[in-house]
Amino acid sequence: MKRQGMSVRAALVLTWVLAVAGCASAPEVSITRTASTGIPQDTNVAVVLLFHKSCLEHRDRTGGNCAPSTVTAQMNDEMATCVKNALEGTPRRVGVMPGHVFHARFLAADQADYERLTQPATLALLKQPEVQGALSEAGIGFVVLMQIETREFGRHTILEGGSGGGWGIGRTSRRETDIVATVWSVAQMVEAGVLRQKAVGESGWMVPMVLVVPLLPIPYSSTTESTACRVMGSALAEFLYSEAKPLN
Amino acid sequence: MACVATRQNTEAIDWNSFVFSRGEHARLFTFRTLGAGLATCILFWASIQVHAGNHAVDSERYQHLWAPRDIEFVLVTDLAIAHVDATSLPGLDQASIGSTIRDSLSAYADAMGLSISFVDPAPPCADGVITARIVITAPAGELSVSDSRPGAARFAKLPIRVESQGDCGYRGDAYERSVTFDVPVSGAQVGGDGMLAEALARFSQELIDEVLLVWHPAWKVPEPGSNLFSVFALEPISPPATSGFLIGLFSGRGGRGLNGLVVTRIETAQPEFRWTSLAELLSLPGQSEFAASVSNVTYQFRLYAAADTGLGLTPGRLLLERANLTEPLLRLPAPLESCQSYFWTVRALFQLGGFPRTTEWMSQHNASGGIAAPWRFRRGEPVWSSWNPALTYAAFVTPSSTGKGGCGR
Numbered sequence: 001m002k003r004q005g006m007s008v009r010a011a012l013v014l015t016w017v018l019a020v021a022g023c024a025s026a027p028e029v030s031i032t033r034t035a036s037t038g039i040p041q042d043t044n045v046a047v048v049l050l051f052h053k054s055c056l057e058h059r060d061r062t063g064g065n066c067a068p069s070t071v072t073a074q075m076n077d078e079m080a081t082c083v084k085n086a087l088e089g090t091p092r093r094v095g096v097m098p099g100h101v102f103h104a105r106f107l108a109a110d111q112a113d114y115e116r117l118t119q120p121a122t123l124a125l126l127k128q129p130e131v132q133g134a135l136s137e138a139g140i141g142f143v144v145l146m147q148i149e150t151r152e153f154g155r156h157t158i159l160e161g162g163s164g165g166g167w168g169i170g171r172t173s174r175r176e177t178d179i180v181a182t183v184w185s186v187a188q189m190v191e192a193g194v195l196r197q198k199a200v201g202e203s204g205w206m207v208p209m210v211l212v213v214p215l216l217p218i219p220y221s222s223t224t225e226s227t228a229c230r231v232m233g234s235a236l237a238e239f240l241y242s243e244a245k246p247l248n
Numbered sequence: 249m250a251c252v253a254t255r256q257n258t259e260a261i262d263w264n265s266f267v268f269s270r271g272e273h274a275r276l277f278t279f280r281t282l283g284a285g286l287a288t289c290i291l292f293w294a295s296i297q298v299h300a301g302n303h304a305v306d307s308e309r310y311q312h313l314w315a316p317r318d319i320e321f322v323l324v325t326d327l328a329i330a331h332v333d334a335t336s337l338p339g340l341d342q343a344s345i346g347s348t349i350r351d352s353l354s355a356y357a358d359a360m361g362l363s364i365s366f367v368d369p370a371p372p373c374a375d376g377v378i379t380a381r382i383v384i385t386a387p388a389g390e391l392s393v394s395d396s397r398p399g400a401a402r403f404a405k406l407p408i409r410v411e412s413q414g415d416c417g418y419r420g421d422a423y424e425r426s427v428t429f430d431v432p433v434s435g436a437q438v439g440g441d442g443m444l445a446e447a448l449a450r451f452s453q454e455l456i457d458e459v460l461l462v463w464h465p466a467w468k469v470p471e472p473g474s475n476l477f478s479v480f481a482l483e484p485i486s487p488p489a490t491s492g493f494l495i496g497l498f499s500g501r502g503g504r505g506l507n508g509l510v511v512t513r514i515e516t517a518q519p520e521f522r523w524t525s526l527a528e529l530l531s532l533p534g535q536s537e538f539a540a541s542v543s544n545v546t547y548q549f550r551l552y553a554a555a556d557t558g559l560g561l562t563p564g565r566l567l568l569e570r571a572n573l574t575e576p577l578l579r580l581p582a583p584l585e586s587c588q589s590y591f592w593t594v595r596a597l598f599q600l601g602g603f604p605r606t607t608e609w610m611s612q613h614n615a616s617g618g619i620a621a622p623w624r625f626r627r628g629e630p631v632w633s634s635w636n637p638a639l640t641y642a643a644f645v646t647p648s649s650t651g652k653g654g655c656g657r
Contacts, residue, residue, distance in 0.1 A: 027556030030564075031585050090650040234655060238586040241649040244517065245582035247551075247568045 027200075029235035033193040035185055039240040041092040043141035046106075047080045047236075048099035050122065050147050055115035072114060076100045078226075079146055082233030090237065097140065106134055119145055119182060123191070126184050135186045142192070142240060143184040146232075150177045150225060152203065160206065170206030170217075177224035179232045183239065195235055199228035319357075319364040319459055320371070322381040323349065345406075348445050349382070352452040360456060360597075361604045378459070381411045406447075410455060427451045460597075460606045481608040482529060482547075482576070482594055485522040487514045489612060489642035511554075511561065511643040517583035519644070521549065523610065525576040526596040545598040547573040550609075554589035554643065562639050563591040571597075584646050587655035593641040612640040 039045070051058075051072050058064070076099035084096040103114070110125055122145055125131055135143070155173040177199045185192040205219040323346060350366055357364045370379060406427045427447045490510040530539035548571045555564025567590075570578055576594075584590065596607045648655050 028554060028561070028589060030553070030555070031588060033585065086652075087650070090652070234652070235587070237650050237652075238648060238655065242517065242586045243583045243649070244585045247580070247582065247584075 027198060029231060030196040031193060031235070031239060032195075033239075033244055033246050035188055035190045035192040036243070036245045037142070037183070037185065037192050037240050038243050039092065039094060039141060042095075042139065043092075044095040044097055044139045045083065045240065046097040046099065046102040046135075046140055046143045047076070047083050048102055048122070048143060048145050049076050049079055050117055050119060050145055051114050052116070052118045053149075055113075059115060073098075073100045079148075079229055079233075082229040083144070083236050084233075085230075086233040086237035090241065092241075094240070095139075099146075102140075102143070105138075106131060119147065123182075123184065126186075127189065132186060132189060141186055143186065144236060145182045145184065147180045148177065148225065148228070150175065155204075158204075158206070165211045166208065168206045168208045170204055172202050172204030172206075175201050175203045175224050177228045179228045181232060181236060183236070193239060195232065195239060197228050197232045197235065199224040199231070201227070318377045319362065320367045320377055320379045321353065321364060322368060322370045322379065323366055324381055324383045344444065345448075349448050349452065352445065352449040353456065356449070356452050356456045360460065361599075362456060362460065380459075382455075383409045383411060408451060410458075425451055425454065457606065460604060461608065482526070482596060482610045483524045484592075484594075484610060484642045485524060487512050487519050487521070487592075487642070487644040511589050511645050513647070514644050515647055517586055517646045517649065518580050519584075521578040521580075521592060521594070523547075523576050523594050526598060526607065529596075529607070541601045543599045545574075545596055546571065547576060547594055547596055548606075549573060549578050549594045550592065552591040552593075552641070554591060561589050561591075561643060563593075563641055586646055586649035589643060589645045591641040591643050593638075609638070610642065611638065612642070 049072060055072075080096050080098035087094045087096065103117075107117070107122075107125055110128070110131070126135075126143055152173045152175050155171060158170055158172050160168040160170075179195075179197045179199075181195040181197075183192040183195070184190075201224045203220065205217050207217045208215040353364065367379075370381065373379065408425050408427055427450075490512050526542065526545050527539070530542060549569065550566060551568040552563035553565045553567050554561040568580075593609045593611060595609045598605055
């Protein structure tokens with residue numbers, strides 16, 4: 001009975017260790033401002049995820065086009081939600097348009113393939129007078145181009161000690177997510193700034209052991225994307241609202 | 249020394265006794281561990297105090313050189329050249345190193361109103377002339393050129409040591425720097441206006457800044473009510489600075505820097521920076537005799553974006569620099585970003601007996617519970633980098649523009 005209690009305690013300790021290991025941290029967002037923003041009331045912001053690289057990989061793998069409405073819609077929605085949440089309850093009413101909706105409405109005529117929408121290509125499209133006119137008419141004041149990249153590396157074996165005869169063995173790797181957001185000011189026809197964010201965490205799995213008896217393996221993963229998304233969403237909201245100007 | 253003491257104490261423990269979870273041995277272990285820890289802290293504190301005392305003596309020693317007429321540099325490059333030549337870096341030879349360092353030192357000294365000359369061989373000591381040997385060397389066995397990062401350009405390293413010339417006025421403790429610069433993979437020129445010139449220009453600025461500080465007024469222990477900026481540096485008035493090792497450690501993410509620095513939350517994104525004037529600093533006990541010789545006081549201000557190292561915040565990109573400020577205040581031309589951390593610092597430039605001088609850059613020198621002279625940890629000493637004064641510039645964070653408390657974190 002006593003042994004069983006110790007085992008449960010050991011498993012709980014390990015679960016707690018794993019839960020902590022799965023947390024992601026996000027350092028401060030680095031901001032380079034090149035123009036003022038100060039977003040006015042009733043402005044819309046389009047948040048567009050650029051999938052140039054992953055769409056190329058998608059085409060290589062499946063042979064199909066990287067259709068925004070299917071492959072990228074969910075991620076565009078998630079990123080837009082992060083920004084929307086950050087803007088919720090703020091003094092001015094600001095709308096957020098997800099990237100796939102924005103693409104279908106304003107860019108599809110000029111560029112149907114997501115895989116060709118690199119950052120320079122998208123900025124070139126936004127500079128076209130007819131696109132700018134359509135955006136202004138739709139009340140879109142800013143277009144945010146987001147590039148996200150997640151890397152996993154440094155995979156190694158770990159051994160965790162516990163109490164009451166419990167211990168664990170597993171494999172873990174470092175996980176990093178980089179987000180770069182380029183903010184395009186429609187009214188000024190310039191890049192207003194670039195925001196950079198890196199979230200770091202760990203992912204892997206662990207087998208909790210009680211003496212020599214293995215329990216069910218527990219997978220864990222740092223939610224670096226969602227952490228980066230949340231922090232970047234807040235930073236974007238602050239950047240758009242701010243009355244800051246370039247200092248030099 | 250403190251670490252050795254700790255190990256000796258713990259080695260005396262009978263490890264077999266730990267089969268008991270409670271009892272005398274366990275209590276003895278706790279007692280000894282605590283004792284060793286306490287001894288470590290005392291020795292650490294004592295070492296800081298002793299070093300501080302040494303520097304106070306040093307600063308007394310050079311008070312007679314408070315207004316030299318000239319600075320003379322003896323440039324020694326012979327040792328390095330044979331070693332560096334072996335690496336076949338294009339454009340990196342004795343002539344280019346010598347002329348580049350002379351040019352960059354002269355240019356920055358000229359900008360600071362400092363008179364310098366280069367002499368060879370070294371002259372005998374003369375009153376009112378500070379002579380320092382700049383020795384560029386690459387000791388045998390030390391890698392001078394190596395691959396830095398996979399896929400990145402190589403970098404070259406030139407260790408430079410600045411020595412006192414006999415007792416000709418420079419401080420006894422050598423100033424050492426390794427000038428590091430990227431070497432293009434493409435085989436482009438390193439010398440001339442390339443990477444070498446940029447690296448030596450940075451070195452020259454640091455060295456000339458040190459020369460301007462070659463004499464320090466006797467530095468003092470904290471004044472009551474001002475326990476952060478206890479040395480010869482200006483103090484921030486607004487935004488204020490706060491510090492505390494334990495407070496900084498547990499104040500949450502984004503709220504601390506290395507060395508226990510606390511980031512002060514301010515109420516406006518367009519703060520007015522104010523600091524103590526040099527006159528106030530010189531009105532402190534022990535400084536008044538120099539005050540009469542001070543003229544042409546201006547202030548130089550720097551504002552940095554905070555960079556997050558993962559361990560804490562440090563000064564990152566230089567955002568704004570203003571020189572020749574005649575009043576101890578600066579109004580920003582525009583608001584700063586919301587919810588962002590910044591570092592700021594300021595120093596006074598002045599003439600003392602007709603010779604240019606500066607104060608230390610404003611920073612906190614007792615952020616870890618001890619006090620360290622600001623010049624102690626920047627003579628090329630890589631250890632204890634968290635004592636680097638640049639890391640303890642005053643830090644603040646701007647408020648949210650969306651009205652969200654905690655900036656949405």
